[in-house]
Amino acid sequence: MKKSIMLAFVLCNSFLALAQKKDGLVLQTIYKTALTNSQCYSWLDYLSNQIGGRLSGSTNAEKAVFYTKSQLETLGLDRVFLQEVMVPKWVRGDKEVAYIVNNKTKIAVPICALGGSVATPKNGLLAPIIEVHSIADLAQLGDKIKGKIVFFNRPMDPENIETFKSYGGCVDQRFDGAKEASKWGAVGTIVRSMNLRLDDFPHTGVQSYGDIPKSQYIPTAAISTNAAELLSKTLKKNPTLKFYFKQSCQQLPDVLSYNVVGEIKGSTHPENIMVVGGHLDSWDLADGSHDDGAGVVQSMEVLNIFKKMGYKPQNTLRVVLFMNEENGGKGGEKYQELAQSNHENHILALESDSGGFSPRGFSLECDEANFATISGWKTLFEPYLIHSFVKGHSGSDIELLTSKNLVKAGLKPDSQRYFDYHHALNDTFDAINKRELELGAATMTSLVYLIDQYGVVK
Amino acid sequence: MKKSIMLAFVLCNSFLALAQKKDGLVLQTIYKTALTNSQCYSWLDYLSNQIGGRLSGSTNAEKAVFYTKSQLETLGLDRVFLQEVMVPKWVRGDKEVAYIVNNKTKIAVPICALGGSVATPKNGLLAPIIEVHSIADLAQLGDKIKGKIVFFNRPMDPENIETFKSYGGCVDQRFDGAKEASKWGAVGTIVRSMNLRLDDFPHTGVQSYGDIPKSQYIPTAAISTNAAELLSKTLKKNPTLKFYFKQSCQQLPDVLSYNVVGEIKGSTHPENIMVVGGHLDSWDLADGSHDDGAGVVQSMEVLNIFKKMGYKPQNTLRVVLFMNEENGGKGGEKYQELAQSNHENHILALESDSGGFSPRGFSLECDEANFATISGWKTLFEPYLIHSFVKGHSGSDIELLTSKNLVKAGLKPDSQRYFDYHHALNDTFDAINKRELELGAATMTSLVYLIDQYGVVK
Numbered sequence: 001m002k003k004s005i006m007l008a009f010v011l012c013n014s015f016l017a018l019a020q021k022k023d024g025l026v027l028q029t030i031y032k033t034a035l036t037n038s039q040c041y042s043w044l045d046y047l048s049n050q051i052g053g054r055l056s057g058s059t060n061a062e063k064a065v066f067y068t069k070s071q072l073e074t075l076g077l078d079r080v081f082l083q084e085v086m087v088p089k090w091v092r093g094d095k096e097v098a099y100i101v102n103n104k105t106k107i108a109v110p111i112c113a114l115g116g117s118v119a120t121p122k123n124g125l126l127a128p129i130i131e132v133h134s135i136a137d138l139a140q141l142g143d144k145i146k147g148k149i150v151f152f153n154r155p156m157d158p159e160n161i162e163t164f165k166s167y168g169g170c171v172d173q174r175f176d177g178a179k180e181a182s183k184w185g186a187v188g189t190i191v192r193s194m195n196l197r198l199d200d201f202p203h204t205g206v207q208s209y210g211d212i213p214k215s216q217y218i219p220t221a222a223i224s225t226n227a228a229e230l231l232s233k234t235l236k237k238n239p240t241l242k243f244y245f246k247q248s249c250q251q252l253p254d255v256l257s258y259n260v261v262g263e264i265k266g267s268t269h270p271e272n273i274m275v276v277g278g279h280l281d282s283w284d285l286a287d288g289s290h291d292d293g294a295g296v297v298q299s300m301e302v303l304n305i306f307k308k309m310g311y312k313p314q315n316t317l318r319v320v321l322f323m324n325e326e327n328g329g330k331g332g333e334k335y336q337e338l339a340q341s342n343h344e345n346h347i348l349a350l351e352s353d354s355g356g357f358s359p360r361g362f363s364l365e366c367d368e369a370n371f372a373t374i375s376g377w378k379t380l381f382e383p384y385l386i387h388s389f390v391k392g393h394s395g396s397d398i399e400l401l402t403s404k405n406l407v408k409a410g411l412k413p414d415s416q417r418y419f420d421y422h423h424a425l426n427d428t429f430d431a432i433n434k435r436e437l438e439l440g441a442a443t444m445t446s447l448v449y450l451i452d453q454y455g456v457v458k
Numbered sequence: 459m460k461k462s463i464m465l466a467f468v469l470c471n472s473f474l475a476l477a478q479k480k481d482g483l484v485l486q487t488i489y490k491t492a493l494t495n496s497q498c499y500s501w502l503d504y505l506s507n508q509i510g511g512r513l514s515g516s517t518n519a520e521k522a523v524f525y526t527k528s529q530l531e532t533l534g535l536d537r538v539f540l541q542e543v544m545v546p547k548w549v550r551g552d553k554e555v556a557y558i559v560n561n562k563t564k565i566a567v568p569i570c571a572l573g574g575s576v577a578t579p580k581n582g583l584l585a586p587i588i589e590v591h592s593i594a595d596l597a598q599l600g601d602k603i604k605g606k607i608v609f610f611n612r613p614m615d616p617e618n619i620e621t622f623k624s625y626g627g628c629v630d631q632r633f634d635g636a637k638e639a640s641k642w643g644a645v646g647t648i649v650r651s652m653n654l655r656l657d658d659f660p661h662t663g664v665q666s667y668g669d670i671p672k673s674q675y676i677p678t679a680a681i682s683t684n685a686a687e688l689l690s691k692t693l694k695k696n697p698t699l700k701f702y703f704k705q706s707c708q709q710l711p712d713v714l715s716y717n718v719v720g721e722i723k724g725s726t727h728p729e730n731i732m733v734v735g736g737h738l739d740s741w742d743l744a745d746g747s748h749d750d751g752a753g754v755v756q757s758m759e760v761l762n763i764f765k766k767m768g769y770k771p772q773n774t775l776r777v778v779l780f781m782n783e784e785n786g787g788k789g790g791e792k793y794q795e796l797a798q799s800n801h802e803n804h805i806l807a808l809e810s811d812s813g814g815f816s817p818r819g820f821s822l823e824c825d826e827a828n829f830a831t832i833s834g835w836k837t838l839f840e841p842y843l844i845h846s847f848v849k850g851h852s853g854s855d856i857e858l859l860t861s862k863n864l865v866k867a868g869l870k871p872d873s874q875r876y877f878d879y880h881h882a883l884n885d886t887f888d889a890i891n892k893r894e895l896e897l898g899a900a901t902m903t904s905l906v907y908l909i910d911q912y913g914v915v916k
Contacts, residue, residue: 035616158493158893161842197892358816358872360843384619385818387845414816414872416893434655435616435874 023380023453026311027446031384033305034442040297040304041434043071044356047296048287048429055115055284056324057089057255064280065258068321072262072300075307079265082258085334087324089255090115092284093248096221098190101126101242102234109227110200111190112285113219113247114174114207115327120188120219124246125149127187131235135172135180146185149243151235152177153192153228156419163196163415164354164393167422170194171205178220179210189220190243192228194419200224201424204283206327221245259331260321264303264313272315272455273339274348274448276302279325279397286427290418294356294437296321298411301441302448313452315347322397325353332397339401346403348451350411350444351395355421357413358436359443361388365408369457374407377450386443388412405456411444481838481911484769485904489842491763492900498755498762499892501529502814505754506745506887513573513742514782515547515713522738523716526779530720530758533765537723540716543792545782547713548573550742551706554679556648559584559700560692567685569648570660570743571677571705572632573785574667578646578677582704583607585645589693593630593638604643607701609693610635611650611686614877621873622812622851625652625880629663636678637668647678648701650686652877658682659882662741664785679703717789718779722761726772730913731797732806732906733776734760737783737855744885748876752814752895754779756869759899760906771910773805780855783811790855797859804861806909808869808902809853813879815871816894817901819846823866827915832865835908844901846870863914869902 034040047054047064054061065082072080098111113119129149132138138145152173156166171194178189193203202222209217223231234241260280266272278295282288299319306313322331339346350362361381364371375389394408401408413436421427492498505512505522512519523540530538556569571577587607590596596603610631614624629652636647651661660680667675681689692699718738724730736753740746757777764771780789797804819839822829833847852866859866871894879885 031619032617159490161489161897163893358874385846388843416816416897417891420891433875433878435621439619439874 023450026449027380029309030305030445030449031442033308034301034438034445035435037308038301038304038438038441040301040437040441043297043300044289044293044432044437045429047293048289052287053284054280054282054288056087056257056281056327058284061257061281061323065260068260068280068296068300072260072319075262075304077262077264077303080262082260083334083338085257085259085323085330086254087257087330088328089252090327091250091252093119093250096245096247097124098221098245100231100234101244102238109231110202110224111221111245112202112204113221113249114191115204115283116207116251117178117220117247117249118217119248119250120246124244125188125219126242126244128240129190129235129243131232135176138180138184142184145181148186149188149190150177150181150186151190151231153232155192156194156196158196163419166196167194167419174205174222175207178207178218179212182212182216182218186218188218188245190245191220191222193222193225194422195225196419198225198229200226201426203423204285205423219247221247257323259323259335262303262319264306264317266314266316267312268314270316271345272347273318273344274313274315274451275318275320275346275398276350276444276448277320277322277397278352279331280321281324281326283326283423285423285425287429288427289429289432290355290421290427291423292325292353294432294440295352298352298437298441298444302445305441305445315452317448325397329396332400336400346401346406347456348407348448349394349398349401350409350447351398352411352440352444353395353397354410354415355413355418356432356437356440357417359386359411359413359440361386361390361412362447363390363392363394363410363412365394370407373454373457381446384439384443405458407451407456409447411440413440481908484907485838487767488763488903488907489900491766492759492896492903493893495766496759496762496896496899498759498895498899501755501758502747502751502890502895503887505751506747510745511742512738512740512746514545514715514739514785516742519715519739519781523718526718526738526754526758530718530777533720533762535720535722535761538720540718541792541796543715543717543781543788544712545715545788546786547710548785549708549710551577551708554703554705555582556679556703558689558692559702560696567689568658568660568682569679569703570662571679571707572649572665573662573741574665574709575636575678575705575707576675577706577708578704582702583646583677584700584702586698587648587693587701589690593634596638596642600642603639606644607646607648608635608639608644609648609689611690613650614652614654616654621654621877624654625877628652632663632680633665636665636676637670640670640674640676644676646676646703648703649678649680651680651683652880653683654877656683656687658684659884661881662743663881677705679705715781717781717793720761720777722764722771722775724772724774725770728774729803730773730805731776731802732771732773732909733778733804733856734808734902734906735778735780735855736810737781737789738779739782739784741784741881743881743883745887746885747887747890748813748879748885749881750783750811752890752898753810756810756895756899756902760903763899763903769907773910775906783855787854790858794858804859804864805914806865806906807852807856807859808867808905809856810869810898810902811853812868812873813871813876814890814895814898815875817844817869817871817898819844819848819870820905821848821850821852821868821870823852828865831912831915839904842897842901863916865909865914867905869898871898
């Protein structure tokens with residue numbers, strides 16, 4: 001008996017060693033293919049430089065749908081299709097104008113309307129401005145807010161190593177600021193850009209009026225970090241100064257758009273679905289190369305790499321390019337709705353939406369057993385400098401997706417530079433490094449391969 | 459007896475846990491200080507934007523010596539001094555000119571003279587050009603080389619994850635190419651830039667004629683990767699085309715320059731010296747922000763962080779800003795010479811000379827025992843995403859340094875983008891991210907702290 005246990009143990013160990021060796025070789029091929037024979041960089045070049053900013057409902061967003069669909073059609077997938085989805089359409093209008101009006105001096109400052117904001121009156125809005133550092137400050141100030149513009153100026157915390165944590169600690173000012181300030185009688189809000197460095201780019205992003213009545217909607221805009229510092233300093237010297245801004249943005253009726261989907265049918269378990277994805281829409285100020293052109297082309301590349309390697313996944317592999325992550329999340333909602341009504345069983349959803357920088361690991365939403373299994377693959381990833389396997393948010397577009405035993409994951413690139421570009425004028429193709437982009441695609445492909453081989457723990 | 463062993467074991471474990479906790483808190487303070495209260499970024503701003511390129515022997519190199527010395531003098535160190543060193547002085551002269559001369563068509567291409575190269579004849583050099591992929595190819599071609607320009611066109615290998623490995627696999631073409639081609643009667647060499655991406659920047663760098671007679675020195679220059687591709691393609695269509703280039707660089711007599719040294723005397727073991735450093739000289743095409751302005755200011759920051767924290771090192775801590783790493787290594791030589799003649803005992807030498815990108819770990823030159831000890835600190839570094847502790851090259855300036863039980867280390871930043879900038883026109887301040895630079899400084903400081911606390915294994 002003892003001998004047979006020993007034999008089983010030895011056999012089992014040899015088998016594991018062999019599997020580990022085989023997987024190591026497969027990952028080697030994946031990374032090699034990504035670094036020498038991938039298309040993601042040229043796809044992104046087209047998306048960014050030939051199409052450009054792709055805000056939901058825009059002509060560019062539509063062009064991006066048809067371009068990525070046509071590119072997926074060249075890869076020899078089993079099917080490529082569109083999922084119809086109604087999306088909000090917000091347009092920025094004319095370039096915004098803003099001044100600090102300090103007695104007789106007018107200092108021009110760079111601002112941009114936040115997504116979903118209403119316009120100012122045609123000739124702009126001039127009012128006293130009051131600085132706060134949080135939504136909680138509003139209640140403290142109470143009546144002092146009435147008739148004023150509220151200036152939310154809490155900076156991102158530089159102490160966090162993960163910059164997304166600092167973003168999370170600040171973004172309520174942008175998302176809820178106007179709604180909350182309006183309740184205290186503010187006439188507008190100006191929000192310090194979510195940016196860790198001091199520069200001259202205002203960073204847009206979505207905001208929401210929640211359920212306050214339309215009559216109480218007030219215009220809201222982001223101001224560059226340099227200008228926020230200047231405004232704060234000038235306000236300290238002259239608390240009665242005024243601020244002027246003019247923007248002509250508006251919300252139009254919803255329009256029809258699409259998620260783009262490409263699929264390789266699983267050879268053994270076609271009923272199990274693995275999704276890789278990013279979002280096809282972007283903000284309008286730049287071409288959205290990092291947010292989220294990178295995630296889109298990396299996700300497409302996962303299927304491309306498997307095709308180039310001749311690897312046939314056992315489970316169905318789907319790339320989904322979600323529409324409208326930035327200002328509505330309608331694409332993600334629609335995908336989940338259809339998955340549910342079609343009784344689909346997802347085992348993996350992997351999103352890339354944190355920029356195209358050097359990959360460091362994955363942020364995982366799954367149970368303990370799957371977390372342990374995936375963390376156990378660390379040594380396989382080590383040669384590629386992938387080292388960070390943590391529990392945390394995976395991705396906005398897959399947030400609603402549910403399935404029994406679903407592993408959700410987000411690709412985790414180096415985050416130090418991300419908020420230099422996020423939602424700003426400089427999120428352009430030249431900020432992308434080809435190799436970093438390719439390494440991210442290879443890292444995603446490797447996780448998909450391992451999940452495909454070993455499934456999820458049930 | 460058993461009980462006392464048990465007690466000793468428990469005490470020892472508690473002590474280790476306490477020490478680990480204390481160290482964890484110290485590292486937390488180090489990183490916090492770097493991210494919120496450091497000077498490295500503004501020092502680099504001055505070095506790059508107020509001084510600029512700092513090639514050995516130039517006025518700018520001298521300015522950099524006096525600027526960094528004066529800045530170190532503000533930090534309250536125990537002494538700040540200069541080490542005299544004679545350095546080579548090579549000057550580029552007028553901007554280089556080059557053409558592919560294909561029948562009657564002249565195509566201008568971007569080149570730059572390699573450091574140490576001789577000039578072409580005054581009116582330039584026109585000759586047939588022959589492409590090779592390695593120095594070994596020269597012997598194969600033999601007589602066919604005579605009277606021609608040799609075009610070394612082996613690209614950096616994109617498959618390596620660590621880009622320095624690809625650099626190492628290519629740089630012989632630049633360093634030895636002219637010397638070797640001259641032996642076969644070549645009249646000049648053109649070398650594909652050491653750059654992983656395709657762009658229009660020629661990358662300079664040092665070359666050596668070794669011990670061939672002066673009369674056999676031939677002019678040598680680097681060509682941008684895009685132009686190398688074009689030249690290769692054009693040569694395939696017309697192998698008899700000619701290449702023209704003109705450069706007026708020259709080697710002048712050696713001049714006096716300096717290493718800059720700042721020191722905090724050890725409180726317990728002043729006789730043990732820990733060195734942190736980078737090189738103050740840079741190539742002349744840009745301002746050398748990554749190579750190696752970043753390493754210079756990060757090294758200065760190590761002492762600054764300790765001062766700000768009120769941490770007094772037990773061993774002597776020295777920052778050394780080496781002169782002439784790029785084209786001679788005279789500063790590193792001089793430092794070792796003086797260390798030896800002063801019978802100094804170095805326990806640590808840590809160099810930062812791989813760019814100012816997000817730090818990933820250390821490349822270590824030390825014995826097994828020290829490697830094991832330092833690798834054992836990995837968990838302390840984990841919160842800061844420092845994960846890569848490998849054996850390998852530490853730094854050029856500390857290459858010659860020897861001492862009993864010396865640990866040599868190189869800071870290992872993310873290497874993907876490094877060769878986009880290395881020795882080229884675009885190695886400028888805007889390519890630096892403040893947080894990445896600061897995280898590198900904190901990572902260096904943390905290693906110095908741990909070595910200072912626990913010494914090196916003897």
